[in-house]
Amino acid sequence: MLITPAGLCKGRMDADDLLIVxxxxxxxxxxxxRRPSTETPMHLEVYKLRPDVRAVIHAHPIFATALTVAGLDFPDDILPEVALTLGHVPVSAYATPSSHEDAEVVRPLIRxxxxxxxxxxxxxxxGKNLEEALIxxxxxxxxxxxxHHxxxxGGVARIxxxxxxxxxxxxxxxHCEEGALPGAARQGRCPDEAIPKGDAVSSDQGIASHPSTSGVPSAQDARNDGRRQSPRSKS
Ligand SMILES: [Zn+2]
Structure with a gap:
């Protein structure tokens, strides 16, 4: 897989700074x-457990990270598009950054x-590509x-x-119509009874449409040939 290097400002990277591991x-x-990102074990853990995943992004977003510092759950019930796409977002156990502990705390959640x-x-x-992981x-x-705002x-209205x-x-x-259940939808099942009779089902494809993955080698390709540019990672 492609991985970003350790100890280099991501904004100053160019393509030659990426490594293949x-x-x-x-x-x-x-x-x-270059040396690979110190978070490489966490990225590898994801690819081992999720063959459908072809891109992983680890980041330090301020507002989302602040939730975990404050001991608050991720609010998955305040905006419809989030309930429709991400669903529940769990908070992992604490782990020492840049150690194998990161891979361990991710393991029970990432499936x-x-x-x-x-x-x-x-x-x-x-995501199934870098764009989806970024979205x-x-x-x-x-x-x-x-x-936060x-x-x-003065307060948070819940759906x-x-x-x-x-x-x-x-x-x-x-997801059932697409023939696959990505991680965000795995709590559910596809049989007819999962969808109550008479319930309105949105067909707004604009909210959860996924970008194309054409031209990107598969994770299996990566295992077969580690030199190919397969699952792309960013850390
Ligand atoms: Zn980090």
Whole structure:
């Protein structure tokens, strides 16, 4: 997989600074003789557990990270598009950054979630390509910032449970129609009874449409040939 280097400002990176490592973390190529990100074990853990994932972004978003410092849960019930896409965003146990502990605290959560908050550290978002992982990250931080401002303005209005159920059914139906259940939808099941009769199911494709993945090698390709540019990572 491609991975960003350690000890280099991400804003000053260019393509030659990226490294290629195999799925055990061994460096296969490094044009500028860089060392891989110290968070490489966490990225590798995701690829081991989620064959559907082709991109991982670890970041330190201010508002989302602040939630974990304050001991608050991620507010997954204040904006419809978040309930429809990210769903529940868990907060991991605390881990020492840049150690194998990060991989350990992510392990029990990443199978069922496309976005995780790392307690007192940052975020981890995944996707079938880099763009999708970035959209998850931006959505995560957007919600956390809106939540912060709403609290300052005097209170937070939650979406009623019956409306959340409609959104959950809509999300599940969409994923079932697509023939796959990504992490964010794995709490649900596809049988007909999962969708209550007579319930309105949104067909607004604009909210959860996914970008194309054409031209990106698969995770299996990466295992078969570690030198190919397969799952792309950013740390
Ligand atoms: Zn970090």
């Amino acid at each position: 195999d799925l055990r973390g061994n460096v296969l190529a490094s044009a500028n003789d 069922d979630h496309d976005a995780i908050l790392l307690r007192q550290h940052g975020s981890l978002t995944v 998850h990250l931006e959505r995560l931080e957007h919600v956390a910032e809106v939540f 709403a609290r300052q303005l 009623p449970p019956e409306e959340l159920r409609k959104l959950a059914n809509s999300k599940l139906l969409r």
